[in-house]
Amino acid sequence: RADDRSSQGGTIVVTYQDDMATLDPAIGYDWQNWSMINSLFSRLVDYKFGTTEIVPSLADSWTISPDGLVYTFKLNPKAKFTNGRKVTAADIKYSIERSVNPKTQGPAGGFFHSIVGQDKMADGSATTISGIEAPDDSTLKFTLSQPDATFLNVLALNFASVVPKEVVEAEGADFGKKPVGSGAFKLEEWVPGQRLVFSRNVDYFRDRPNLDGFKVEIGQEPLVAILRLQKGEVDIAGDGIPPAKYLEIKNSPDAKDLIVDREQFETSYITINTTKKPLDDVRVRKAINMAVNKDRIVRIINGRATPANQVLPPLMPGYDKAYKGYAFDVEGAKKLMDEAGLKDGFSTTLYAMNTDPNPRIAQAIQQDLAAIGIKAEIKALAQPEVIAAGGNKDQAALTWSGGMGWIADFPDPSDFYGPILGCGGAIAGGWNWSWFCDKSFEDRATKADAMSKPEQKDERYKIWAQIFTDIQSQQAPWAPVFNERRVVAKSKRMGGSDAVYIDPTRVIDYEAIYTKK
Amino acid sequence: MKRALSEIARQPATCVAVLLIAAVVLAAIAAPWLAPFSPDAQPFDGLSLEGAPLPPGPKYWLGTDTLGRDLLSRLLYGARTSLVIGLVANGVAVLIGMTLGVVAGYVSGVVGNALMRFTDLMMAFPALLLAIVLAALLRPSLWIVALVIALVNWVQVARIIYTETRGLVERDYILAERSLGAGHMRILFRHIAPHLLPSAIVWGTLGVATTVLLEATLSFLGVGVQPPQPSWGNIIYESQSYFQAAPWLVFIPGAIILATALSFNLVGDALRDLLDPTQRGRG
Amino acid sequence: MTGPILAVRGLSVDARTPEGLRPVLEDVSFTLRSGETLCLAGESGSGKSLTALSVMRLLSLSLKPRSGSIRLAERELTTLSERAMRRVRGGEIAMIFQEPMTSLNPVLTVGAQIAEAIRTHDGADSRGARARALAMLEAVHITEPARRMGQYPHELSGGMRQRVMIAMALSCRPKVLIADEPTTALDVTVQAQILKLMRELRADLGAAILLITHDMGVVAEMADRVAVMKSGRVVEQGSTLDIFERPREAYTRQLLEAVPRLGAFAGTDSPPRVTSAPPTAPSRDPVLFVHDLTVTYGRAARGFGRGEVSAPAVKGVSFELRAGRTLGLVGESGSGKSTTGKAVLGLIPFTGEVVIDGVSIAGLSSAEMRPVRRKAQMIFQDPYASLDPRMSVGAAVAEPLTIHGVGPAAERRERVAMLLKRVHLSPDHASRYPHEFSGGQRQRICIARALALEPRVIVSDESVSALDVSVRGQVLELLLEVQEEMGLAFLVISHDMAVIERMSHDVAVMRGGEFVEYGTRRQVFENPTQEYTKALMRAVPVPIPRRGTSDLRPVLLRT
Amino acid sequence: MAALLGRRLIQAAAVLLGVAIITFLLLHYLPADPAALVAGRSANAQMIANVRHQLGLDLPLPLQFWRYLTGLVRGDLGRSYIQRSEVATLVMARIPATLVLMACGVFVEVALGLTFGVIAALRRNGIVDRIVMMFAFVGVSSPQFVVALLLLYVFAAHLGWFPMSGFGTPAHVVLPALTLGLLGAGWYARMVRSAMIDVLNQDYVRTARAKGLSRTRVVLRHALPNALLPIVAMIGIDIGQFMGGVVVVEAVYGWPGIGQLAWQAIQQADVPIIMGVTLVSSLAIVLANLLADLVAPLLDPRIRVR
Numbered sequence A: 001r002a003d004d005r006s007s008q009g010g011t012i013v014v015t016y017q018d019d020m021a022t023l024d025p026a027i028g029y030d031w032q033n034w035s036m037i038n039s040l041f042s043r044l045v046d047y048k049f050g051t052t053e054i055v056p057s058l059a060d061s062w063t064i065s066p067d068g069l070v071y072t073f074k075l076n077p078k079a080k081f082t083n084g085r086k087v088t089a090a091d092i093k094y095s096i097e098r099s100v101n102p103k104t105q106g107p108a109g110g111f112f113h114s115i116v117g118q119d120k121m122a123d124g125s126a127t128t129i130s131g132i133e134a135p136d137d138s139t140l141k142f143t144l145s146q147p148d149a150t151f152l153n154v155l156a157l158n159f160a161s162v163v164p165k166e167v168v169e170a171e172g173a174d175f176g177k178k179p180v181g182s183g184a185f186k187l188e189e190w191v192p193g194q195r196l197v198f199s200r201n202v203d204y205f206r207d208r209p210n211l212d213g214f215k216v217e218i219g220q221e222p223l224v225a226i227l228r229l230q231k232g233e234v235d236i237a238g239d240g241i242p243p244a245k246y247l248e249i250k251n252s253p254d255a256k257d258l259i260v261d262r263e264q265f266e267t268s269y270i271t272i273n274t275t276k277k278p279l280d281d282v283r284v285r286k287a288i289n290m291a292v293n294k295d296r297i298v299r300i301i302n303g304r305a306t307p308a309n310q311v312l313p314p315l316m317p318g319y320d321k322a323y324k325g326y327a328f329d330v331e332g333a334k335k336l337m338d339e340a341g342l343k344d345g346f347s348t349t350l351y352a353m354n355t356d357p358n359p360r361i362a363q364a365i366q367q368d369l370a371a372i373g374i375k376a377e378i379k380a381l382a383q384p385e386v387i388a389a390g391g392n393k394d395q396a397a398l399t400w401s402g403g404m405g406w407i408a409d410f411p412d413p414s415d416f417y418g419p420i421l422g423c424g425g426a427i428a429g430g431w432n433w434s435w436f437c438d439k440s441f442e443d444r445a446t447k448a449d450a451m452s453k454p455e456q457k458d459e460r461y462k463i464w465a466q467i468f469t470d471i472q473s474q475q476a477p478w479a480p481v482f483n484e485r486r487v488v489a490k491s492k493r494m495g496g497s498d499a500v501y502i503d504p505t506r507v508i509d510y511e512a513i514y515t516k517k
Numbered sequence B: 001m002k003r004a005l006s007e008i009a010r011q012p013a014t015c016v017a018v019l020l021i022a023a024v025v026l027a028a029i030a031a032p033w034l035a036p037f038s039p040d041a042q043p044f045d046g047l048s049l050e051g052a053p054l055p056p057g058p059k060y061w062l063g064t065d066t067l068g069r070d071l072l073s074r075l076l077y078g079a080r081t082s083l084v085i086g087l088v089a090n091g092v093a094v095l096i097g098m099t100l101g102v103v104a105g106y107v108s109g110v111v112g113n114a115l116m117r118f119t120d121l122m123m124a125f126p127a128l129l130l131a132i133v134l135a136a137l138l139r140p141s142l143w144i145v146a147l148v149i150a151l152v153n154w155v156q157v158a159r160i161i162y163t164e165t166r167g168l169v170e171r172d173y174i175l176a177e178r179s180l181g182a183g184h185m186r187i188l189f190r191h192i193a194p195h196l197l198p199s200a201i202v203w204g205t206l207g208v209a210t211t212v213l214l215e216a217t218l219s220f221l222g223v224g225v226q227p228p229q230p231s232w233g234n235i236i237y238e239s240q241s242y243f244q245a246a247p248w249l250v251f252i253p254g255a256i257i258l259a260t261a262l263s264f265n266l267v268g269d270a271l272r273d274l275l276d277p278t279q280r281g282r283g
Numbered sequence C: 001m002t003g004p005i006l007a008v009r010g011l012s013v014d015a016r017t018p019e020g021l022r023p024v025l026e027d028v029s030f031t032l033r034s035g036e037t038l039c040l041a042g043e044s045g046s047g048k049s050l051t052a053l054s055v056m057r058l059l060s061l062s063l064k065p066r067s068g069s070i071r072l073a074e075r076e077l078t079t080l081s082e083r084a085m086r087r088v089r090g091g092e093i094a095m096i097f098q099e100p101m102t103s104l105n106p107v108l109t110v111g112a113q114i115a116e117a118i119r120t121h122d123g124a125d126s127r128g129a130r131a132r133a134l135a136m137l138e139a140v141h142i143t144e145p146a147r148r149m150g151q152y153p154h155e156l157s158g159g160m161r162q163r164v165m166i167a168m169a170l171s172c173r174p175k176v177l178i179a180d181e182p183t184t185a186l187d188v189t190v191q192a193q194i195l196k197l198m199r200e201l202r203a204d205l206g207a208a209i210l211l212i213t214h215d216m217g218v219v220a221e222m223a224d225r226v227a228v229m230k231s232g233r234v235v236e237q238g239s240t241l242d243i244f245e246r247p248r249e250a251y252t253r254q255l256l257e258a259v260p261r262l263g264a265f266a267g268t269d270s271p272p273r274v275t276s277a278p279p280t281a282p283s284r285d286p287v288l289f290v291h292d293l294t295v296t297y298g299r300a301a302r303g304f305g306r307g308e309v310s311a312p313a314v315k316g317v318s319f320e321l322r323a324g325r326t327l328g329l330v331g332e333s334g335s336g337k338s339t340t341g342k343a344v345l346g347l348i349p350f351t352g353e354v355v356i357d358g359v360s361i362a363g364l365s366s367a368e369m370r371p372v373r374r375k376a377q378m379i380f381q382d383p384y385a386s387l388d389p390r391m392s393v394g395a396a397v398a399e400p401l402t403i404h405g406v407g408p409a410a411e412r413r414e415r416v417a418m419l420l421k422r423v424h425l426s427p428d429h430a431s432r433y434p435h436e437f438s439g440g441q442r443q444r445i446c447i448a449r450a451l452a453l454e455p456r457v458i459v460s461d462e463s464v465s466a467l468d469v470s471v472r473g474q475v476l477e478l479l480l481e482v483q484e485e486m487g488l489a490f491l492v493i494s495h496d497m498a499v500i501e502r503m504s505h506d507v508a509v510m511r512g513g514e515f516v517e518y519g520t521r522r523q524v525f526e527n528p529t530q531e532y533t534k535a536l537m538r539a540v541p542v543p544i545p546r547r548g549t550s551d552l553r554p555v556l557l558r559t
Numbered sequence D: 001m002a003a004l005l006g007r008r009l010i011q012a013a014a015v016l017l018g019v020a021i022i023t024f025l026l027l028h029y030l031p032a033d034p035a036a037l038v039a040g041r042s043a044n045a046q047m048i049a050n051v052r053h054q055l056g057l058d059l060p061l062p063l064q065f066w067r068y069l070t071g072l073v074r075g076d077l078g079r080s081y082i083q084r085s086e087v088a089t090l091v092m093a094r095i096p097a098t099l100v101l102m103a104c105g106v107f108v109e110v111a112l113g114l115t116f117g118v119i120a121a122l123r124r125n126g127i128v129d130r131i132v133m134m135f136a137f138v139g140v141s142s143p144q145f146v147v148a149l150l151l152l153y154v155f156a157a158h159l160g161w162f163p164m165s166g167f168g169t170p171a172h173v174v175l176p177a178l179t180l181g182l183l184g185a186g187w188y189a190r191m192v193r194s195a196m197i198d199v200l201n202q203d204y205v206r207t208a209r210a211k212g213l214s215r216t217r218v219v220l221r222h223a224l225p226n227a228l229l230p231i232v233a234m235i236g237i238d239i240g241q242f243m244g245g246v247v248v249v250e251a252v253y254g255w256p257g258i259g260q261l262a263w264q265a266i267q268q269a270d271v272p273i274i275m276g277v278t279l280v281s282s283l284a285i286v287l288a289n290l291l292a293d294l295v296a297p298l299l300d301p302r303i304r305v306r
């Protein structure tokens, strides 16, 4: 569009309801702070805006040893922290170790599992990770215990962001409130419960972001945020458009200027506790898969998603176009129930988060299950309680993942296996709420991840696709329901491709978005 | 009794109120027969193609909710829950409040004092928390929510009643009763409690609506009635943010709650005048 | 003298009742010249207060003037605009009310309340107003006027409060002062002072006084002319002398006879008998024996454990009371009469010895007290306050029977019927509620309730002082009657010497919580040893019109 | 006076301790595992255990409580699980906003309540009275969230008289305070009405009128102060009832107060914050009642301790 030319500068207003948790890259791990942390700090490698393609960042260049076990990075000399100090290899080593260090109480530890010595660091028996070496200020060398195709993706995670040791030690636990990084923006002001003000980092080592800065207003009720957005008081409503307002906006004349609606690496599903009678019977699990009327559920959320038939979202490499999953088939489901000897059904509980639209979806599921004789009592609770229930082997039988649906940390199918379908996640407090742990699949998974060479990429994806397809068709530990599209509401003056508002890995690319002339 | 009826008959407003209450109670009892649909049924045509709830129309008289369920049917069934909450829970709350208030006010000294401190504690205590924990520990049910509400709402009443009682015990006729050798129980229940009835009624009726709404908050937190069981409170609560897109989902139940509460209030006032012999033959 | 300052002509007022309008004032007419005192006399409910309120145009909404004219000098008040009327109120016509306790605003200082009146009418600035308020307080002979200015009503005694009311009323030098039972709620001694004060002030200010009272003694003492009211009408009107010496109406005569005359029973040891019942042989052993009784309030935790220990309200009181006899307890307000009465029935904690019919009640549990309660009963000052307004009269009378589980319901009903007859009420009153009775009837109900258990002792605390003369006589009769028939022992508490004289065999005079004088009626009344006793007796207004305005009796004891 | 104050202070402390204990117990049974939450989605058993140890959640309950108490004495409310910063600072940062909101809320409540209560009393059983009481009732029985949104749509979004959300200028506080006050105003109107009716029948009101005072003066100077006595005690109680409303109002109007913090903490099972907020609000309530007890004597000389 003609007017859609990037204008350097300008500051914008972004709103969220919840208070900002923390901006500490070793800890921050939610929707809200992910993109801000991303813009405050920099990492060895990064993604090209709006894509999943790895590009150099702190690292100018890198080499991978033939066996795929040693990664060596050359750092960009221009990189500086916002406190003026140069970024050195030691900083990066320190930062990653910090992420793994249990004292940090961060969620990141697991991601770096393939680095030699991560385990010792994680259980507190070592104070450094032997697999990370900084021979000189501008060279960094990682040694892996086994080849890992996703290692570069891991290094592109916020958890691998570089932080200045001296500041971290000075601030201690408050670093998350007074972050200092080497990213595109820096934090100017943080008024708890009210706003955070970010401004452009003038001596950013990569090309400057378009915006001079952005202001994040928190405690903003989504409905009100949309109202303000319509009045032009707000540029991005971070919590998206609440269901109550969606249709109104969508059908309004200037919808196309206001709404960014894009697919993401997301699947919303029902976990079926494979250890709980009678759900341990695969036929029952298949019956459940057939019973759920996904089209209607999608309609309930105003078509803001596409029905899902498998674990992986369509965007994800390894998505099996051939596999159609279980079609909606009440009769078939009933038959399976018969075979399982449950002609007159059984009663169970369905956990779900208590924020709209999840209770509604849960009720839709409840009705569908009732149709095949499964009486599901709904427990609509706050997120932590649902997570606790799911992470407790003998509590949650069925759990609707909506609102907490699995969103990939990086664009690789393996990310959909480990924590949520692998044995590693099937622990008290873990996220494998189906408690699905099958040795044969474990082995296939580790094998697949070992194929780290670039040329093996496509083959590897094929293997993963097979794994997920088999899991569903043989074991059906999940009933995938839909792949939710992310919807962001932005003011008319905001420019930039949809991709930078709904970035597959960063959520919002504060570096890339801009205001129109 | 006859007097009662004639009294009420003299005030048209009260008559309307009585009829309305009767209607609500009837609706609650006869819901299965009156409701055109099952309250939980989510017919496919209950939502527009875009998934929007349907406004009142020929098929769904009061429209449908955000799951495409018939609002009328849900309101009819919801009456059951909400009556229990608004009457039983609220009633129990007032009862507890009265008992504690009266006792605290009557037995001055250590016991009374202790009771008031306990009231203070309850007043300072975050009720929602209790609710959440109960929600998770117990199997949520209508009776839990009733319990919680009772536990939450008695405090104010106790406070008010307490001060009133303190005034009453100074009165001469209480002394007269004691000089006749009346026991404490007799004085408390035959000679003090009746005089507190007016305030009890006022607070009771004022409480109807508030408790019905409070129930919704609690269901949201997971205590008490869980979906799909309807209650007037959670019908509003579920869709309160839709009040622009689907006003009928908020304002129809809202109006019903209000009307019911108002009726109870009117009847309560009438009742108060009836039960007060000193009102007899006065203007 | 010139024409009347206040002239009321054919005043009629209706009360709005559910059944429609009910006349409460019918064609009331009278005139008032400046400098003169007109008394409105008549029994309770005869319309005295309504007349006064009509003049002030302060009738409550449930009352509606029908017809009549009220002229203040040349001005017609009934048609005056509300603003103009406001200038009249307090400015030209001021009013004093019956209840000094409740007629002053509890949260404002005395000074403020008086000054307010002055400012509203004379537009004085606050300093000026306060100065004049102070002057007024001096004028009403209140002790330490300067200090009173800053005090709150509850810190003053009844007498003081009434003085404040008067100061407030006269602060704007009104032409007319309406006093509605200004002394009824006060002690005799205080009453005497207030009446004297009003006489003085009338002399100084030359204001005309419309004095409302049902006490013919007061009338005789104050009035130049009298208007007698009965059920909303003025039945007789004339100079005080005429009314007293040549009453035309039977009702007027009845009023005059009802007035107890102190010394009427001089020379007798026991009150004249009213029944033909054989006199009970005075038994040796006392029904009530009290030794060294002392009561101190404020020990028990009151309210939130607050309560400072105060000086004893009753100190070392001893007396004994035998069957069929009456001990009269007299003394000024606050002297400890009621406290004594409550204590001997164990209604309040006390120290010392109290023996009722052989049982010492000191430190008995409420359970142990029960049997004793059957033997000793109490009749309270305010019959309305001492009846549960939400309980039918029948139930109230049956209450003691129910409490002590006497007989089956049916029998109780009979007993109640009998008791009601006993106190000259009809049994079918049982289903009515207290507010549906007159003061006298209510007191009868209380008596019936007290008699229900056929007690040996009855403590009667000011049982008749709330009733007006005509009724009072009947109730006293009733009490004597039941005493003679049932051989009861009475402890009669009153601040009215006449009542004491009429009722008692023995008399005790209380002051500051102690017996200052204790002896047979004859001793105490015919040759009192204490100056205080004499003062009490002198203070009783005598229903003999006084000629001239000079003050015959010295006024004692400043409040 | 001092003695009384002292005693009430001790009682207050006792109440707070009680609240602390109960809350702590309840939170212990809160069915959410902080350790797991903190450790995150991809944690293994080992890591969760580590975190649990770090947070001291593996200690026996009494010891945990003791630690908390000792911290409390030092004014240390612990650190938030989610936000990782000190609860004390988080709460403190929120208090001013909530205080402002509450103060204004109470003001609106009392102002409206008094005005309409008095009007109703003066016109008792008249049509005005009926209408006022009717509205009072509607106020009491309407869902606050909806009221809040309605006001916001009408006065902020459409008429644009007030800002839609935020905090700072007086204009910001109007709508939140109004929403918060409307509910309570109903209660007050009712109580003031009955209190006023009582007082208006008192002898001293008649006396005041007999003095020739104007009606307004009689009402404002003589009747109202007496009618206020019972109301003051109510305001004390009220603060407690306010908390619920505060949550809703703050959420809708983006008011940066305790309510939002509390609600979010509950939604995130952020135990230390819940604990802190509970204690602070309890403190507020206790203080409010204390204040009411201390103010009463100022209004009513009869209960002044001499």
Ligand SMILES: Nc1ncnc2c1ncn2[C@@H]1O[C@H](COP(=O)(O)OP(=O)(O)OP(=O)(O)O)[C@@H](O)[C@H]1O
Pocket (backbone or CB within 6 Å): C015, C016, C024, C042, C043, C044, C045, C046, C047, C048, C049, C050, C051, C060, C062, C063, C214
């Ligand atoms: N507000 C009212 N509404 C209806 N009737 C009333 C009202 N006030 C007084 N009355 C009636 O008017 C009559 C006269 O009352 P009023 O107060 O004048 O008697 P009173 O002579 O002053 O008696 P007392 O000596 O007891 O003061 C009584 O029968 C009373 O019941």
Ligand SMILES: Nc1ncnc2c1ncn2[C@@H]1O[C@H](COP(=O)(O)OP(=O)(O)OP(=O)(O)O)[C@@H](O)[C@H]1O
Pocket (backbone or CB within 6 Å): C297, C298, C313, C331, C332, C333, C334, C335, C336, C337, C338, C339, C340, C495
């Ligand atoms: N409940 C109480 N608490 C504290 N002090 C009291 C109480 N009742 C009475 N008093 C005080 O005890 C003293 C005696 O009071 P009491 O009522 O016995 O006097 P009284 O002779 O009955 O006066 P009256 O003739 O007005 O009835 C008074 O000084 C009074 O202030």
Ligand SMILES: [Mg+2]
Pocket (backbone or CB within 6 Å): C048, C049, C050, C098, C180, C181
């Ligand atoms: Mg009178």
Ligand SMILES: [Mg+2]
Pocket (backbone or CB within 6 Å): C337, C338, C339, C461, C462
């Ligand atoms: Mg007395």
